[in-house]
Amino acid sequence: xxxxxxxxxxxxxxxxxSPKWMGRCPSCGEWxxxxxxxxxxxxxxxxxxxxxxxGMSSKPLSLSEIDSDNESRKSLGSVEMDRLLGxxxxxxxxxLIAGEPGIGKSTLSLQIPLHxxxxxxxxxxxxxxxxxxxxxxxxxxxDGGGCMVYSExxxxxxxxxxxKAMPDLMIVDSIQTVYTRxxxxxxxxxxxxxxxxxxxxxxxKETGIPVILIGHITKEGSIAGPKVLEHxxxxxxxxxxxxxxxxxxxxxxxxxxxxxxxxxxxxxTGSGLxxxxxxxxxxxxxxxxxxxxxxxxxxxxxxxxxxMEVQALVSSAAYGTPQRSAxxxxxxxxxxxxxxxxxxxxxxxxxxxxxxxMAGGLRVSDPACDLAVVCAVxxxxxxxxxxxxxxxxxxVGLSGEIRPVxxxxxxxxxxxxxxxxxxxxxxxxxxxxxxxxxxxLKVPDVPALCRTLFRSGD
Numbered sequence: 001x002x003x004x005x006x007x008x009x010x011x012x013x014x015x016x017x018s019p020k021w022m023g024r025c026p027s028c029g030e031w032x033x034x035x036x037x038x039x040x041x042x043x044x045x046x047x048x049x050x051x052x053x054x055g056m057s058s059k060p061l062s063l064s065e066i067d068s069d070n071e072s073r074k075s076l077g078s079v080e081m082d083r084l085l086g087x088x089x090x091x092x093x094x095x096l097i098a099g100e101p102g103i104g105k106s107t108l109s110l111q112i113p114l115h116x117x118x119x120x121x122x123x124x125x126x127x128x129x130x131x132x133x134x135x136x137x138x139x140x141x142x143d144g145g146g147c148m149v150y151s152e153x154x155x156x157x158x159x160x161x162x163x164k165a166m167p168d169l170m171i172v173d174s175i176q177t178v179y180t181r182x183x184x185x186x187x188x189x190x191x192x193x194x195x196x197x198x199x200x201x202x203x204x205k206e207t208g209i210p211v212i213l214i215g216h217i218t219k220e221g222s223i224a225g226p227k228v229l230e231h232x233x234x235x236x237x238x239x240x241x242x243x244x245x246x247x248x249x250x251x252x253x254x255x256x257x258x259x260x261x262x263x264x265x266x267x268x269t270g271s272g273l274x275x276x277x278x279x280x281x282x283x284x285x286x287x288x289x290x291x292x293x294x295x296x297x298x299x300x301x302x303x304x305x306x307x308m309e310v311q312a313l314v315s316s317a318a319y320g321t322p323q324r325s326a327x328x329x330x331x332x333x334x335x336x337x338x339x340x341x342x343x344x345x346x347x348x349x350x351x352x353x354x355x356x357x358m359a360g361g362l363r364v365s366d367p368a369c370d371l372a373v374v375c376a377v378x379x380x381x382x383x384x385x386x387x388x389x390x391x392x393x394x395x396v397g398l399s400g401e402i403r404p405v406x407x408x409x410x411x412x413x414x415x416x417x418x419x420x421x422x423x424x425x426x427x428x429x430x431x432x433x434x435x436x437x438x439x440x441l442k443v444p445d446v447p448a449l450c451r452t453l454f455r456s457g458d
């Protein structure tokens with residue numbers, strides 16, 4: 001059959017295909033995300049079958065006949081990465097590490113084969129030459145004897161080399177640079193990314209080779225970004241953080257083999273990314289006592305508990321219209337908490353600027369941070385310092401009540417381990433085991449919290 005070229009419109013946000021341009025994507029509802037791609041129809045399906053041979057035939061099986069006890073996982077030589085993946089990488093899985101350019105994705109992917117002794121790794125680089133990878137590996141250190149570097153962008157050659165080498169792990173850096181001959185569109189386009197990812201997924205499932213893909217996203221997170229790959233891959237790990245800062249947050253967005261509520265913290269150093277086993281070391285106060293507007297929240301992210309410093313600044317509105325600004329916190333929730341303080345507790349903050357900052361440059365979504373935000377705002381408004389050995393864990397409702405949060409016992413235990421002597425929680429929850437080194441104060445609502453915390457000028 002003769003090959004035919006036609007124009008197809010893809011949504012750069014969700015990957016939905018449309019035969020014509022539309023202002024709004026009918027799948028995800030995003031506006032102005034349709035991009036035009038040239039695709040080949042006709043004989044391409046036959047050529048695709050030649051790229052990866054079918055490894056084995058399959059037939060329908062009942063659930064009782066399927067053996068799930070022998071799920072094989074491989075350690076990546078990193079405690080944090082293994083925990084994030086649910087105990088190691090699963091054989092035949094496809095993992096996507098996504099993030100903005102320069103965040104540290106290539107550094108992390110190269111550290112895996114350098115520090116994982118005994119694992120044969122095929123490192124496919126489409127952005128750098130083999131010499132550049134060697135120079136970066138020398139800076140990162142480690143034993144690179146089991147790492148094979150292959151500088152190639154043509155998918156047909158990559159698949160052929162992978163079937164010859166049969167490595168224990170395959171890393172592709174990055175998926176935006178590889179392309180296949182079956183499509184005439186340029187590398188990095190939506191059609192090329194989806195097709196190459198599908199070929200790598202087929203390779204992983206048929207051979208059992210776990211594959212790690214590196215995917216770039218723009219600051220808008222739209223054009224040919226990893227959003228179009230989320231339904232293809234098994235695991236999506238999102239790199240977050242400021243490029244100018246030292247700390248990076250690796251969060252599990254999708255995981256078919258483990259929890260999606262885990263995170264890992266890394267510090268960017270001159271010799272690569274360092275695992276931060278205790279995130280509280282960078283998130284607790286690093287200043288002297290006696291400063292107003294500072295409160296510490298007992299947070300929980302997945303199976304990890306840590307303490308984070310919340311900073312607030314309340315001042316008179318200099319330009320007439322009060323400003324509401326939040327870094328690392330949802331500004332809409334900040335506005336809600338300020339409205340609760342004014343309506344339920346009687347604090348007049350409508351004519352004042354309120355600025356909020358989460359320490360470490362991390363973004364917080366845990367509702368247990370509400371109580372610390374309220375206390376930090378009130379502390380700055382009254383210019384009264386909160387004792388440095390006091391922390392908070394509670395969600396604030398619209399009626400001013402303090403609601404209990406999940407796994408309060410673990411939050412209290414983490415606060416006691418770090419030397420805090422008092423923790424404020426909701427009076428509606430139950431606490432099973434409390435350390436004798438910390439005092440637990442239960443408060444029902446925001447007015448009761450203010451009377452307890454700021455009494456006698458504390």
